[in-house]
Amino acid sequence: MRGIETVRHALRLSALSLAIAWAALPAAAADGSTAIRLPDTSRFPESVTSLADGTLFVSSIADGGVLRIEGGGAAATPFLKPGEYGTRSTLGLLADERRGTLWVASNDATAIGAPGPTATEGGWVKAFDLATGALRLSVRLPGGKALANDFALDGDGALYVTDTLAPRILRLKPGAAAFEVLVEDDTLKNGLDGIAFGIDGNLYVNTFLGGEMFRIGMTNGVAGRVTRLETTRPLKFPDGLRPFRDGFVMVEGSGALSRVTVSGDGAKVQPIGQFAGATGVTVVGNRIWVAEGQLSLLSKTLKDSREAPSFHLRAMDVE
Template sequence: MKRKIQRWVVTTALSVAASLVVGSVWAAGMPEVTLPDTAPFPESVAATSDGVLFVSSITDGGVLRIALDGSAPTPFFKPGEHDTRSTFGVLADDKSGTLWVASNDASAIGIKGPSAVEGAWIKAFDLKSGGLKAAFRLPVESAVANDFAFGPDGTLYVTNTAGPEIFMLKPGADALEIFVKDDALKGGLDGIALGEDGNLYVNTYVSGELFRIGIAGDVAGKVTKLKTSRPLTHPDGMKPYKNGFIMVEGKGTLDRVTVSGDEAKIETVKEFAGPTGVVLAGDVIWVTEGQLGYLSDPDKKGRKPEAFRLRAMSLPKE
């Protein structure tokens, strides 16, 4: 297992290195992207190895595609297409040519979405054509599919914000299975990422917690709550980065997370406007400014910010 993790880390590093020039071009020519009015409240962002970005919308649904040449964002698929509704997490898998998208009926939290499709789903789309390849419904009554991470064996892991479960889709499987169910995780599961140590790491949006979950084949190992160096406020998207992770918090920060034993050091890298998603594209970090406070804060509810943007910054120097 250790060798498999090491191979996965090396492969990931090579993929990132291959796109360094791409990332530099983006940072130099386009430090931000203003999203169209048809895609407000972005929830997540994904990137292919050649720097193409994909962005979801928690309120209006659909997924935007933002090309490397800096042209205007275009619909990868339109709101409500392919029986989708509110779109949450997105994850690009270059190896299989797939974009994974979480689609949900979020009406329980006051978000109607662009269709009447019930349930929580993860859907696989062809990265080139945009065609639907497969769809899987989360097999529990209370479910909101939020974010994704791949294991070293190709298993896809999915967080359920509405319950204390993480689901898995094993390679070639035709249905999702529960990987772990634990009441410790009931604080609104959100961001998820695979650590260099071969464990899964997840955060909880509502309770502001960070957990490590062991992987023992097809079953979960120990669930451990990590002690953070400072409180977390609405932690959201999270990606692996140099002995730890980069993570955004809805309160307005991009953080670097370094794990040592059962403790996690949280360092603020930069501030953003209500960040919700983060992705590495070469040597550039892209952050979605979802500004979800406008959906929940009584003083802001019913209004929209001036604009919704993706913002880029170079990787922090060591």
């Protein structure tokens, strides 16, 4: 029993640390060339994903649900209504056009100040039909406290998920009804967040609290060595991470949007834009969309909405 209580205490401290870190985030000014204002029913966007035609999907850590925004920035319409199918606070999103699926992370985020629209406990990953919105699959993360954060897909359609409250990356293989632990390593304990595959076939992740970036060696679907990469500048609350050309694009809670290029055990982090409390990023051709989550204002706004900020997706084009 003492061991169980120790684990529970550690998880509570992790959630508290995450809440404190979010409260410390600066709300930097944003000046995107293209902006879409989100409705007040979808506050504090956490993730954004896209289709090849420019259609966007955006989650909401405060209100739940998923919005769909047609290419060109037309009016946002609900793809997943808040609380529908037992969902709660929505975080990571990833569209898999090849298989016609939208992956959605749904969590009880009460510990970090977002009670969400339902009382569903735990961390969940749900798959929805991109065309109809029908629920295809619903799988709970194993163990006690867990928070499903972000996603990556391999070529076979297996889904990889970061668990922010545990130093582990989970995998859900096609046709499986439960997650397997791909890797669990104490070096990943500082709030796993963004995740993406590199052109070398290895898996890359960052840690929100630690400001770290790691490579997990992958060989024939088997995880190998976990390597901490030396970044060319300190990372400040790194979050969404997506493949881009020969590397990645990454956003940070500090507001930075950067290109990341890995060479050996080092990562060149080159800022290319500045946004307000950036949380999510997606790529459509040469256009990069950023979700301005402004999580530093989360607790204050949910307690007193009289001075609630507006929320936007903003884009910039990269040559």
